Amino acid sequence: MATAGRGPRGAAAIHAAVLDLLDTDGYAGLTIEGVARRSGVNKTTLYRWWPSKPALVAATFRHAIARDLPVPDTGTLRGDLVTLVRAKAAFLGAGPGRLAADVLAHTGADPELARLADELLGQHCAHVTEITARAGDRGELSGPVDDLLLADLLLGPVWLRAVVTHRPFPAADADALVDTLLAGLPTAPASRPSPPRAGHTR
Known part of the structure; x- marks a missing residue:
């Protein structure tokens, strides 16, 4: 599972794809396969780092908070x-x-x-x-x-x-x-x- 400060190559594109799909399809409609297609990153790479949809979504929000909400x-x-x-x-x-x-x-x-x-x-x-x-x-x-x-x-x-x-x-x-x-x-x-x-x- 991904840890803070680490991620696969293309992590920025992955997180952007997650946010785009959440915006258009909602959480229920989001799939790891859809994120793979939108980001251009292989599905097996996503599963290697994030074994489930909640884990991937959680990593995306952690990334956004670290970027947008410094103390x-x-x-x-x-x-x-x-x-x-x-x-x-x-x-x-x-x-x-x-x-x-x-x-x-x-x-x-x-x-x-x-x-x-x-x-x-x-x-x-x-x-x-x-x-x-x-x-x-x-x-x-x-x-x-x-x-x-x-x-x-x-x-x-x-x-x-x-x-x-x-x-x-x-x-x-x-x-x-x-x-x-x-x-x-x-x-x-x-x-x-x-x-x-x-x-x-x-």
Whole structure:
């Protein structure tokens, strides 16, 4: 099975073919044979690296996330969290992220996709943990943070709009979400967002 950072020759074409076919045929209509035809890579090569359709789809989404969702490092806790929420909203709203959300609707019937969902959520929590660890090193946090709970609170509204209500998640909402959560974190005074001055609008 393929591991992170490795893949067959033509991996980029394979991942692009998976995304194209998910977009046109959905997860149910995707086949490894179809990916082989679309990518021009031999079917036996695909099976050598990914023994099942879920494994191939999972590898494609891991590749897309690593490429499109690097952990932000803006120099501040607020900046990192706002950038993370905005990036997650953009990712889930279009392209590979939208397709990933569609595929994860099948997790109840497929244990491998359920493991993928757990992995993606774990990756999201790892991003938050890295951000809060850096904030602690900078002296922005005055106490411990429950990273798992914070990760859930950050992703929950984004996921709800992307998957359930299909409403956009504009940048202003990302800012408001982070500012609301920061008010409940043990942040040092300097890292708390300053309220707008009277008569001042953003």
